[in-house]
Amino acid sequence: MSLATYTGVLDLTAGAFLLAAVLIVWRRELRSIVHLLAWQGVALAAIPLTEGLYEGNPGPVIVGLVVLVLRAGVLPVLLLRAVGTADAERRESTPLVNTTSSLLITAALTMLAYAVTRPIIALDQAAATRAVPAAFAVILIALFVMVSRRRALSQAVGFLMLDNGITATAFLITGGVPLIVELGASMDVLFAVFVLGLLTGHMRRAFGGTDLDQLRELRD
Amino acid sequence: MTTTVLPAAAAELGEGPRTARLAREAIASGLATTLLGALGLVLGVVAIFGPTRHLRIDWLLPLAGVRFDVDPLGGLFIAVTGAVAVAVGIYTVGYAQREHWARFPMVVLPLFVAGMLLVPAAGSVPTFLLAWELMAAASLVLVLSEHNRGAVRFAGVFYAVMTQLGFVMILLALVLLSAAAGGDAFTTIAAHADDMSAGTRTAVFVLTVLGFGSKAGLLPLHAWLPKAHPEAPSPVSALMSAAMVNMGIYGIIRIDLQILGPGPQWWGLTLMILGAVSAVFGVLQATVATDLKRLLAYSTTENMGLVTLALGTASLLSASGAPDVAAIAMTAALLHVLAHAAFKTLAFLAAGSVLAATGLRDLDKLGGLARRMPVTTVMFGIGALGASGLPMGAGFVSEWILFQSLIHSPPDGNTLLALAMPLSVGAVALTTGLGIASMVKAFGVGFLARPRSVAAEDARESPMSMLTGMGLAAAACAVFAFWPALVAPALRGVLDALPEVGGDTAGVQLATFLRLPGIDGSLSPALLAVALAAGVLLAFAASRWGARHRPAPVEVPLWACGAETLSPRMQYTATSFAEPLQRVFDNVLRPDTDVEVTHFAESQYLVEKVTFTTRLADPVEQRLYTPVVGAVIALAQTVRRAHNGSVHLYLLYGAIGLLVVLLVAQ
Numbered sequence: 001m002s003l004a005t006y007t008g009v010l011d012l013t014a015g016a017f018l019l020a021a022v023l024i025v026w027r028r029e030l031r032s033i034v035h036l037l038a039w040q041g042v043a044l045a046a047i048p049l050t051e052g053l054y055e056g057n058p059g060p061v062i063v064g065l066v067v068l069v070l071r072a073g074v075l076p077v078l079l080l081r082a083v084g085t086a087d088a089e090r091r092e093s094t095p096l097v098n099t100t101s102s103l104l105i106t107a108a109l110t111m112l113a114y115a116v117t118r119p120i121i122a123l124d125q126a127a128a129t130r131a132v133p134a135a136f137a138v139i140l141i142a143l144f145v146m147v148s149r150r151r152a153l154s155q156a157v158g159f160l161m162l163d164n165g166i167t168a169t170a171f172l173i174t175g176g177v178p179l180i181v182e183l184g185a186s187m188d189v190l191f192a193v194f195v196l197g198l199l200t201g202h203m204r205r206a207f208g209g210t211d212l213d214q215l216r217e218l219r220d
Numbered sequence: 221m222t223t224t225v226l227p228a229a230a231a232e233l234g235e236g237p238r239t240a241r242l243a244r245e246a247i248a249s250g251l252a253t254t255l256l257g258a259l260g261l262v263l264g265v266v267a268i269f270g271p272t273r274h275l276r277i278d279w280l281l282p283l284a285g286v287r288f289d290v291d292p293l294g295g296l297f298i299a300v301t302g303a304v305a306v307a308v309g310i311y312t313v314g315y316a317q318r319e320h321w322a323r324f325p326m327v328v329l330p331l332f333v334a335g336m337l338l339v340p341a342a343g344s345v346p347t348f349l350l351a352w353e354l355m356a357a358a359s360l361v362l363v364l365s366e367h368n369r370g371a372v373r374f375a376g377v378f379y380a381v382m383t384q385l386g387f388v389m390i391l392l393a394l395v396l397l398s399a400a401a402g403g404d405a406f407t408t409i410a411a412h413a414d415d416m417s418a419g420t421r422t423a424v425f426v427l428t429v430l431g432f433g434s435k436a437g438l439l440p441l442h443a444w445l446p447k448a449h450p451e452a453p454s455p456v457s458a459l460m461s462a463a464m465v466n467m468g469i470y471g472i473i474r475i476d477l478q479i480l481g482p483g484p485q486w487w488g489l490t491l492m493i494l495g496a497v498s499a500v501f502g503v504l505q506a507t508v509a510t511d512l513k514r515l516l517a518y519s520t521t522e523n524m525g526l527v528t529l530a531l532g533t534a535s536l537l538s539a540s541g542a543p544d545v546a547a548i549a550m551t552a553a554l555l556h557v558l559a560h561a562a563f564k565t566l567a568f569l570a571a572g573s574v575l576a577a578t579g580l581r582d583l584d585k586l587g588g589l590a591r592r593m594p595v596t597t598v599m600f601g602i603g604a605l606g607a608s609g610l611p612m613g614a615g616f617v618s619e620w621i622l623f624q625s626l627i628h629s630p631p632d633g634n635t636l637l638a639l640a641m642p643l644s645v646g647a648v649a650l651t652t653g654l655g656i657a658s659m660v661k662a663f664g665v666g667f668l669a670r671p672r673s674v675a676a677e678d679a680r681e682s683p684m685s686m687l688t689g690m691g692l693a694a695a696a697c698a699v700f701a702f703w704p705a706l707v708a709p710a711l712r713g714v715l716d717a718l719p720e721v722g723g724d725t726a727g728v729q730l731a732t733f734l735r736l737p738g739i740d741g742s743l744s745p746a747l748l749a750v751a752l753a754a755g756v757l758l759a760f761a762a763s764r765w766g767a768r769h770r771p772a773p774v775e776v777p778l779w780a781c782g783a784e785t786l787s788p789r790m791q792y793t794a795t796s797f798a799e800p801l802q803r804v805f806d807n808v809l810r811p812d813t814d815v816e817v818t819h820f821a822e823s824q825y826l827v828e829k830v831t832f833t834t835r836l837a838d839p840v841e842q843r844l845y846t847p848v849v850g851a852v853i854a855l856a857q858t859v860r861r862a863h864n865g866s867v868h869l870y871l872l873y874g875a876i877g878l879l880v881v882l883l884v885a886q
Contacts, residue, residue, distance in 0.1 A: 096868060112879075116882045116883065116885075116886065119886070140875075140878075140879075143871070143874070143875040143878065144875070146868075146871045146875075147868050147871045147872045147875055148868070150868075155867075
């Protein structure tokens with residue numbers, strides 16, 4: 001793989017990664033949100049795969065394959081199972097922020113990500129480092145998704161997106177995360193999804209829906 | 221106590237299998253505790269007489285690694301904890317079955333013992349803190365084992381907060397120490413202790429005295445002890461009161477006397493004041509307490525106060541250039557730790573036996589147990605005798621040695637010593653005197669005379685395993701009462717490792733005769749016992765001989781104060797027994813007393829009934845804790861306004877926090 005191809009593929013991957021995040025903000029259908037998350041997982045896995053192939057190093061390739069199986073396969077399937085069968089449960093209910101404003105805020109957050117990562121890019125002008133703002137933007141967008149969505153499942157998606165962003169930042173800055181660290185982080189995420197799935201089920205039984213605002217009743 | 225199976229379900233399950241399962245679990249738990257204790261006892265004794273043993277496990281704790289260095293001082297505390305655990309383990313086999321323990325406390329009990337055994341074995345700061353937290357967390361879980369009672373939950377919360385506050389202070393002190401020494405092993409810290417600045421040393425001293433003092437139940441951070449110890453199940457109370465409080469003393473000896481010592485004079489003086497105040501306050505509260513286990517818990521504060529007073533005396537004397545007398549005070553402290561462990565284990569186990577048989581802790585409702593539970597009564601008697609500090613009791617020899625060290629401080633015109641020592645003698649004398657009153661009350665009102673309630677009337681003796689556990693503790697009490705020479709080599713070994721407080725001087729010679737070098741005082745507990753036994757035998761024989769000349773006995777009804785028959789209500793109660801003392805110490809105790817007289821409707825001159833209620837709260841707790849707790853609650857309420865229950869708002873706080881950090885980091 002030549003340097004030009006490597007840079008091109010890496011930029012494309014980072015772009016796809018960010019685009020998936022923006023599309024998740026745009027869509028309201030829970031099923032398609034989860035599909036988009038799977039595509040984001042593919043883009044995430046492509047980062048270490050590209051790096052590994054370019055450097056001819058098997059370590060990142062294995063990490064990439066693990067990430068691919070978990071983030072594009074296992075986690076979305078688990079989430080799809082948690083999507084309710086009732087019609088009302090399959091869409092995000094009235095959003096706290098409407099779609100147009102959401103997209104504008106997303107744009108603002110992306111710019112903010114570019115602004116705050118300037119010191120990191122200044123350290124190293126490599127192609128991977130220059131893609132860091134995209135990963136950072138995904139972290140901020142994920143936080144926004146968690147703040148603005150009502151359904152428990154959207155929260156789970158936001159959480160996974162946050163973790164995707166953190167993992168992508170780690171891949172891009174360090175140029176290869178040790179397998180043991182990646183396995184630990186993946187394990188954590190897997191458990192978090194299990195817990196969130198359980199919580200969704202409990203909420204559905206207790207309140208008849210998964211709107212997080214109903215949790216207010218638990219205070220006091 | 222938490223078996224809330226419905227009657228129908230219980231019938232379906234069948235009583236047989238459940239009882240068998242409970243028995244299996246109780247035996248497993250008790251056996252594990254006993255074996256751990258025996259292991260600790262053996263390892264501790266080996267450590268006292270052998271060279272320091274090291275063990276490093278690097279992979280167990282990331283970055284720091286786990287490190288154990290067992291030296292004679294640590295060995296002594298390991299051995300004490302182990303010995304207490306042996307007795308408690310055997311006792312638990314019967315107690316857990318009788319009280320229908322849930323599985324959880326049975327599992328955590330050996331874990332608690334393991335945590336306590338690891339604390340004195342720790343050789344580095346991270347290992348020490350880890351073991352300390354294991355001990356604190358396990359004991360908290362055990363305190364909460366009867367969590368369906370409100371008082372238990374309150375005590376649990378109180379204990380959790382206080383123990384964590386204490387932990388924070390210890391953490392700060394040890395972090396300061398390791399930062400100043402440039403290493404986290406205790407040996408490294410000890411090697412660099414002399415180079416540390418005076419400020420660091422002072423800060424560490426203050427923090428450790430507060431942190432470890434809170435664990436030892438010293439004023440003013442004692443308030444958790446009389447709450448948590450009585451509410452825990454009795455074997456746990458015994459472990460906490462006889463073994464866990466010792467860890468506070470161990471910490472003070474290890475850090476302030478050994479590693480940082482010899483400290484300046486004011487360190488010793490601070491310890492003496494804290495100890496004396498705790499001893500007098502603890503025993504006063506014990507004197508007026510009517511709850512048997514609360515009384516014993518306050519007695520723990522009293523005894524730990526005496527130990528701290530002895531430690532302070534040792535520190536002050538060695539700072540004032542009298543290492544030989546300092547060694548005597550140190551011997552008194554260590555011996556009292558051992559003796560207290562023995563008699564407090566016994567007293568709490570006996571109180572647990574009473575509680576299991578009657579369901580009562582209130583002395584005003586007990587009584588008449590001597591006839592119904594003879595073995596338990598004798599056991600409690602031995603424990604109470606030990607706690608009262610009378611001759612033939614376990615606590616006598618150590619208190620006598622403490623007195624000797626206080627009286628024989630060098631009269632070289634040192635004003636500080638000339639003032640501190642007589643005052644301490646006064647405090648110890650007052651403590652011992654009141655201690656006798658409180659123990660006479662506990663034994664006399666609780667076990668003798670006639671039963672004051674139906675529950676006490678129906679009491680039955682405890683099962684064999686509980687009596688065996690108490691028997692072991694009673695045997696230990698007998699050793700300290702009659703033959704303390706048995707532990708003399710161990711004390712010598714520990715003192716040799718403590719040159720900071722005159723450990724390298726001759727010290728006390730504990731043999732048949734106790735001799736204090738350079739001081740003309742000697743004592744022989746064994747001969748004292750023999751003389752007393754001979755006296756009793758002589759008196760008995762004389763009375764038998766005299767009986768032949770007396771006329772034959774005639775049976776007549778007892779005089780019942782003019783009433784028809786004697787009733788249990790005519791007896792002294794715990795409240796009435798303590799009333800004169802309560803009057804004397806009215807200013808300190810500040811009791812809340814109500815006397816309510818109800819007259820007959822027909823006549824103002826005839827009284828139908830008189831109700832006397834007295835409520836005794838802990839005055840230190842009321843004065844010192846209430847404002848602090850109030851301030852914390854007010855602060856929490858302010859913070860609570862930002863918590864409106866919306867998950868989205870909480871997430872927004874997090875997001876804003878992240879953005880602020882990112883922008884500030886620019």
